[in-house]
Amino acid sequence: MNSSPSYININKEWDIVAARQLARDMSKKLGAGTVDQARIATAVSELARNIYLYAIDGKIYIEAIEKMERRGIRIVAEDNGPGIPDISLVMEDGYSTSGGLGAGLPGVKRLMDEFNITSEEGKGTIINTIKWVR
């Protein structure tokens, strides 16, 4: 039984906070422990900031899921930005074009259990991640 996803439009700085608060609330409701709540909320914060910095405009979908008696939370980050020309490059630790810490996507991948990224130049990027609640 999957609930319909909630989503937050990301196009201003405060939306990053709104997205991570929603992620935290939903993971708490789902029974995630404090560490997993922090992992999920932090991953959402990173994904939302990527949208805000690189794509200007996009959405974060947050959804409670259940698969084979496992419960989890699915986060999808979707934007219509410039896309990522070389995905293997952005998945390298320490790679950053924004002068940040370069934690970015490899960090998000480590925080979550499943991670999938598709991107098309000139069209946008979709990042699909899941954290299973133990």
Next chain:
Amino acid sequence: MRIPILKLYNYLLISVQTELDDQTAIQFQEDLLNEIHKTGSSGVVIDLTSVEIIDSFIAKVLGDVVTMSDLMGAKVVLTGIQPAVAMTLIELGIHLKNVPTALDLEQGLVKLRQELGE
């Protein structure tokens, strides 16, 4: 949103009690450096006990403010980082090397005295 900065003898004490958005964090960075300059404080403790999430941006701002304060001649100690926050930061790949930390405010003040040789 402004984070209050308290003066105690020659130290500055900050307890972050709000959800840190980017703007608040940047404003805090500026406010703290101005306050160090104004008061001539030699040490700062930033207590993060109530902070539930530190993402890469907030971590960078905190790490930077430690380095900036150091440049001005003031030592900063971060205290009270929650277990969940510590785990998340390391998994994210953020190590905050060269940032002095302590378990709580009390031990933070002890550490400051040691660092300053007082």
